[in-house]
Amino acid sequence: MLHRDTVVSDIAVHRPKVMAGIFVAAFVLFTLMGLKDTIFGALMAPVIGDPAEAGLFGNAATGLVLAILLTVNIVLIAFLPLRYQIGIVWLQLLVLFLTFFYSFDLKLSFIQTKIWFMITQGLFTTLYISAISIALASGLAIIGAVAKLSSNGFAFAIASFYTSFFRGIPLLMQIYLIYLGMPQLGFVIDAVPAGILALTLCYGAYMTEIFRAGIQSIDKGQWEASRSLGFGFGLTMRRIILPQSMPLIIPPTGNQFIAMLKDSSLVSVIGVWELMFLARTLGNKDFRHMEMLITAAMIYWMLTVCLELIQSRIERHYKSPQH
């Protein structure tokens, strides 16, 4: 809801002109799509005869029926309470989406043989790399935020250089630079630590800004009161400032975790066997690329849906009364 006001008007889908417009647009679009040779045409066979010979009439008739169904569907949904509207539209989009994938002629038995490995090896690796990286990045972000807020020129310069550099270049490039560059300095690190290091440094830079904003949002009076009670910097930070800024910091940090989960797919380029790597590799022998890509996409999606639910719960928990 953007903003509730008290102006009352007819809802759009109950205005005849709007509905007529939608109907005509749908009819033209469906007709032009030439749907007589699809499953819809097959269902229309009693009316249009053999779809292959039905020509423009077949397309138009199929288009007409679909346009009527769509229009009636929209009008009916509009009568329902908001919650049901949302649920039904979600469900319909999901069914459309699945039909879309189904039309690719995917081989489900192939997915079945591979999905367990994708979860135990791929998803597991993706999750543990992301979890370690987000934990390390949080630590880095606190240090970075304190440095950025300090009056020490060196600390500020180093921290702002760090955030500027790591926010300024693509993550993929950081992964290559770290994996291939560290050995030049004499540290030959494996692919997994290199990936974790790159994700940590990149997300640490973004989260430095989140932490900085969170700390800055605390009223100056809190600092002054704390100082006047004789608290030192560390104690003020730990006991007064951070606990109050957590409600502002944690929700965006959760978002960063969700984003990192997807960005961790980039470490597949250095040969870490995580979800994306397996998605690209497993289908190769049998030329079943689409099956594996879609399966991995679904796993990522399910995972982010779960995390988003947790995220909204955390946000509700931290929602302070004054907001």
Add this chain to the structure above:
Amino acid sequence: MGIRHTFLSATLVVAGALSGTAAFAGEALDQIMSSNTLKVATDPNWAPQSFLNDQNELDGFDVDVAREIASRMGVEIEFVTPSWDVITAGNWNGRWHLSVGSMTPTTARGEVLDFPGVYYYTPASAVVHNDSPYQEIADLNGAKMAAGISTTFELYLQKDLTIDASGVPAFDYQITPGEYRSYETGAVALDDLRLGDGVRLNGVVGSLPAMLKAVENGYPIRVLGDPLFYEPLAIAIDKGDAELSAKLGALIDEMRTDGTLKALSEKWYGVDYTTALN
């Protein structure tokens, strides 16, 4: 898989050269022997050379050759799977010792890698869609052709292919494409060709074994005529370890002479691709 030499790997080569870390003479061999492990880099995106099999383990012609090399050296084998760009960029720093990855030994790669031995040769062929009217290679003049980016196949279509290994027969440029497109990999080009003749492409040039594999998996394509040329494929090691190079070179010769390579080639390709050609 030809020369997949991208801008990235070129950059990496330059970066490596500037940083000036010279590779270690004899060191890699010592490392292999003292750790009793041969680490082999392979990119499992190239069936039937290297891929994940039904048990989700590495398998394929290259993988078998690597296993054979390790067992003849009397050491354990361990595989790592960095991307092809990273492998061809050199400067491996001992992360892995050997690439058995069907690599074409080119001059540019020779600047960062050593090639101890050529272990087989693959024929390159043109394929077209089943429904197309083309009957012989000459029919493809003026057609819409494609290949993987910066592969030997692309260089062939651009008439700019130099292979500087011995034992490779001379070849002519038999196709003058009307329009040329390059793809990230040959597999993507095949996905476009399967849409139909002329929908996006008329033909693709690639390695014959990979093309036959695609046909086997139901791609509606057919191989046109005889192979266009043969490309030598070599094992590669990081630049500068002459002892390791000599040892591996001798092993490859031994495996060719005693028929091991031939047997492996017949196992994976059904044909002997490992010796001289005609």
